[in-house]
Amino acid sequence: MQLVLEKRAERSRTIALVSPLIAIGLTVVTMSILFVILGKNPLAALGAYFIAPLSDSYSLQEIAVKATPLVMIAIGLSLCYLANAWNIGAEGQFLIGAVAGSWIAVKTQGTGAGAWVLPAMLLAGAVAGALYALIPAICRVRFGASEILTSLMLVYVADLLLDYLVRGPWRDPAGFNFPTTAEFDPVATVPLLIEGGRLHLGSIIALAVVACAFVLLARTIKGFEIRVVGAAPRAARFGGFNADQLILLTFAISGALAGLAGIIEVAGPVGHLQPGISPGYGFTAIIVAFLGRLNPIGILIAGLFLALTFIGGEQAQITMKIPLDVTKVFQGILLFYVLACDSLILYRFKLIFASRQVHSGVG
Amino acid sequence: MSDMTPADPDGSAMPLLQALGLTKRYGAFVANDTIDLKIWPRQIHALLGENGAGKSTLVKTIYGLIQPSDGELRWQGERIVLSGPSQARGLGIGMVFQHFSLFDNLTVAENVALGLDGKESFKAMSARLAQVARDYGLPLDPKREVWQLSVGERQRIEIVRALMQNPKFLILDEPTAVLTPQEADQLFAVLERLKAEGRAILYISHKLEEVKRLCDTATILRGGKKIATCNPKLETAASLARMMVGAEVKEVKSAGARHVTVPRLVVNDLTLAPDEPHGVRLEHISFELKGGEILGIAGVAGNGQDELFAALSGERRLRDPGTVVIDGIGCGHLSITHRRKLGAAFVPEERLGHGTAPRMKLSENALLTGHAASDMVRHGFVNAPATLRTVDRATEAFDVRKAKRDPEAASLSGGNLQKFIVGREILRTPAVLVVNQPTWGVDAGAAAVIRQALLDLAEAGAAVLVTSQDLDELIEIADRIAVMFHGHLSASLPRAEASREKLGLLMGGSSLDQKEPAHAAGA
Secondary structure, three states, X not given: OEEEEEEOOOOOHHHHHHHHHHHHHHHHHHHHHHHHHOOOOHHHHHHHHHHHHHOOHHHHHHHHHHHHHHHHHHHHHHHHHHOOOOOOOHHHHHHHHHHHHHHHHHXXXXXXXXXXXXXXXXXXXXXXXXXXXXXXXXXXXXXXOOHHHHHHHHHHHHHHHHHHHHHOOOOOOOOOOOOOOOOOXXXXXXXXXXXXXXXEHHHHHHHHHHHHHHHHHHHEHHHHHHHHHHHOHHHHHHOOOOHHHHHHHHHHHHHHHHHHHHHHHHHHHHOOOOOOOOOXXXXXXXXXXXXXXXXXXXXXXXXXXXXXXXXXXXXXXXXXXXXXXXXXXXXXXXXXXXXXXXXXXXXXXXXXXXXXXXXXXXX | OOOOOOOOOOOOOOOOEEEEEEEEEEOOEEEEEEEEEEEOOOOEEEEEEOOOOOHHHHHHHHOOOOOOOEEEEEEOOEEEXXXXXXXXXXXXXXXXXXXXXXXXXXXXXXXXXXXXXXXXXXHHHHHHHHHHHHHOOOOOOOOOEHHHOOHHHHHHHHHHHHHOOOXXXXXEEOHHHHOOHHHHHXXXXXXXXXXXXXXXXXXEEOOHHHHHHHOOEEEEEEOOEEEEEEOHHHOOHHHHHHHHHOOOOOOOOOOOOOOOOOEEEEEEEEEEOOOOOOOOOEEEEEEEXXXXXXXXXXXXXXXXXXXXXXXXXXXXXXXXXXXXXXXXEEOOOOOHHHHHHOOEEEEOOOOEOOOEOOOOEHHHHHHHXXXXXXOOEEOOEEOHHHHHHHHHHHHHHHOOOOOOOOOEHHHOOHHHHHHHHHHHHHOOOOOEEEEEOOOOOOOHHHHHHHHHHHHHHHHOOOEEEEEOOOHHHHHHHOOEEEEEEOOEEOOOEEHHHOOHHHHHHHHOOOOOOOOOHHHHHHO
16 A cells, blocks of 8 residues: 555645645644643643634734734735745845834934824835845846845844844933833834724735735736746746846845835834844744735735734743743744645645555566 | 457467556546557557547556556456556566656766666666667667757667666657657667567557558547557558547648748848757858748757747847848847737747746736737736637637636647647737747647648738648648758758658758758858
8 A cells, every 4th residue: 555646637726725724723733742742731722822812902903913014024925936036034124124214213313303204214114125135136136146045144134233233323322221222203103003002004004015915916917927937937938027027026025015014013013123123023924925825815814823823822921831932833833734735736645555566576 | 440359460369468448537537438458469559549539648557657547457468556667667568758758967878777777787787778779770879978969869768778678568659759750760660670579569659651651550549538449551541530530630721822922030140059058059040931931940859949949039139130030120139028019929839838837827828928919918907808808719719628718728638728829829910920849749630720720820921930840741831941950950942842851861960962052151
């Protein structure tokens, strides 16, 4: 008896929709085993992860707040991945966007500057993210350097730059030597949607980004180019589409979205620039992009789901003393299963029963 | 046609290989429907059928690549279940695929070694390789690297590799598709010899004359079912075709002398270094093609046809605009989109992955080339109804058979997809059509439709350039035929003078006696 993977005659659309759910199911099973090994009640732990955060308004708002950067970044990444351009450095673009936008906030601090400050910050964040993302893209197009490596390495450059700035030139003099800028002025802050709540304007921007990406991919020739270049490069060239230009374009868009997410995060929930503004949003967004099947609507759902794991992880740490790192383990296992289950779209498992073994000697 | 059992030439009552009710289902689709087949030693058995008739599925089942859903295989009377090709090879079944599986950067001997389940040393294997090659008159240098070899030589590697396992039964999948007439003759001599040695051969082809000449028995498949087993020598090509297609095959009708107008596609001294490591360098190619004309380019694959296509289409741009002139406009430097806007249309050889994106819908594949010059795109937005209209028009005009209105390209059979691709381009009423291998791997019915469409297009005033390895096709539709060899293009011969022998010589690299001015200028 043999278990083989057999290629399907046609792609299974059912599996394409169901496979993320299978992946989530397998992840939950694996996590339960892990919880048992850690000596925790798996049902209680899963409850803390997935049920508890959904039970009060504060947590629900917090999920939306966490999902905002995840979705914005993942939408940009999905465009890259559809075009076969592998941007792994969204985390760095996120940080650079935060730094560039903060620069305006820091420079206008206490000057009584008007309402132009926040739009200028958002613009600066997006432009800086785009330019930062273009570095690996240009290296790829001009020199054939692997964009996977270069974009990833630039994450650490961005991280250290931010660290240097908040410990050095931009440090708040009244901040008791903590590595942070002063709290941003109200004009440099993303407005809240609910008085006294957590939900902010960034969530609306994220929804708008989802809608734009949906229209781009489904309705425009540029979206079609992105999809063809990734799906069939030679056919794309025959169609007259330039793959190199699309690498630059998709990297620029995803960098801009990551940068925008970065400055929104800093000018919104955080309120000042400091190290550790991202719990790995740029990397988690890779999982979001794939879990959402590189589809804008799917990404919206996947973003909310992964935000849930962040909040649930905090809850589990508080109520059950489960280490926060378990959340990262969870996300890693999830990505593993998502990618593994994707092979079921093109292949199916098959058992072969050999009713009679034939001797096979070399003739 | 009733089923006849041919006399067993070996005197033994038992066939070497027998298939009983062999069935292969993919979901609701039945690729092979209860097929019975008997293979006798000392016989060349033809497997005939259109594309999609189930030939490949049947052969892959026999070679252990596919597991049957039902039915059984018997080897010398004993039931067998093959779990893979190595087991089939172990029994004595060898196969030469249509698409070679060779590594370009390895030598002949290294490639052969990789394909054998070898237990002998590399040196002993190399010696045996040279011996087998010599014995069968298949000259091969074990130390040459594959990329330096012609297509015919590459096929020899595959054949020798199969022969080195001393098979009792050899399967060949359309072996002459890539050969010059002379090379094909050499191959037939080898096959006759293998037959004389008592081996059985299953010969897949759709070239009926060839089958009549070579084969002792023919099994005809249609729509996954066995239609008949017969002696091809007692049949006519027309009766075999009728069994294959299930209807009379329409003769392509040429309207005779067409009205030839002004030059619409001119190529001036095109020289181009390859952009791939083992590509072919184009050398001083010049020709002129007028409206109403069809120019055929013959040649064995890999002699620069792909490179020429890339240069003509604009997939590779040239420095000098004057090298390629479409309707009087120098466009060597222009992109493929620009050239389409000038009224050119292109059909590449590879249907899946080049002519279409396999996993995209037909409407999206209509957009792939239609976005350049049509109403499919407005202000950057795709006009989805317009793309669907193109699918519908191509479907109607070219009888494209498909399961639903707008399926994925990969789900169509080769012939239907090719009809769609050709239809997609012809519906744009191009001034110039450049088409590579228009009927490669396409069933007879679809091939006739496509050839007729090319003739009609020329009659409507377009200039049509057809590159093909199928000499019969070129002789049927082209007004003039030139031959491509090692990146050179010969002067074109008028159809009346283009005999198979002359073209075959040119395809093999010999030059004809009379030198023509264009040829001399190119040298």
